[in-house]
């Protein structure tokens with residue numbers, strides 16, 4: 001099949017129209033068979049709970065083309081499980097793992113010509129979401145839900161791509177609270193981060209790095225990604241916190257860090273530790289690994305990259321992770337799943 005006519009190597013991380021999205025409705029206790037459609041809009045009741053009470057959650061994963069022309073996804077079972085946890089916390093109808101996987105496979109297959117060619121560095125970003133579609137005016141969960149998966153071909157999330165970026169520690173605004181919903185992927189967390197992220201960007205930073213909401217002493221995460229640091233004595237340190245999203249990329253990097261001889265540590269990470277790190281990075285499906293070149297904390301600043309180049313561990317982790325994801329390296333962990341063509 002011929003590919004869509006797109007400038008693959010220069011794609012941004014934006015919405016680019018494709019041919020189909022898929023929708024399933026949950027009504028009377030069950031999900032329906034789903035339908036592929038080219039409609040980019042959804043009919044929604046004006047009193048739908050997603051609009052009024054934030055009953056909405058989503059996921060994000062990427063489909064890649066391998067050298068041999070297969071289309072693959074990375075650890076999709078983890079995304080499916082995380083979305084179940086998000087639905088449960090917001091008291092929404094959970095999407096069973098098999099249905100989640102089948103819907104992603106169907107919509108990717110229907111949009112194969114938008115899967116970026118191997119070697120372009122781009123991928124087909126896949127965005128499943130569940131929203132409360134039934135009407136309510138009292139604060140109660142909906143009785144009807146919509147599960148939708150849209151896809152869009154994307155390039156790097158941060159404009160710099162795989163180049164060190166500058167972060168600013170945010171200590172005036174919180175993104176999420178302990179025992180709240182920071183550990184699941186719900187729209188409200190991102191709404192809370194929009195303003196501080198924008199302020200950081202206006203000051204010339206790539207994004208804000210949030211602290212824990214309770215004590216403002218520990219690093220939480222960067223707006224769309226987890227944070228990690230490499231210490232002088234070869235440890236891969238990443239924050240443990242109740243209010244951050246458990247990143248599938250970070251979980252994978254913990255494994256790969258060990259392969260590289262780094263000792264992984266997941267624990268509360270005092271913000272003062274940033275001054276002792278030799279490298280730092282943000283990681284996630286969208287960010288992949290984006291090296292951190294500097295962090296500004298109040299009137300102090302730590303610089304990890306003086307020559308504008310990423311550090312050697314960020315490079316090694318990035319190369320190892322992406323080689324597995326796009327099928328260039330064997331996958332000893334069973335992380336990569338081929339989407340069978342229909």
Ligand SMILES: Cc1ncc(COP(=O)(O)O)c(C=O)c1O
Nearest residue numbers: 224225226245247248249284285
């Ligand atoms: C707030 C936040 N943290 C971390 C991540 C990284 O998670 P993952 O690696 O599962 O994409 C994301 C992106 O999904 C995110 O939005």
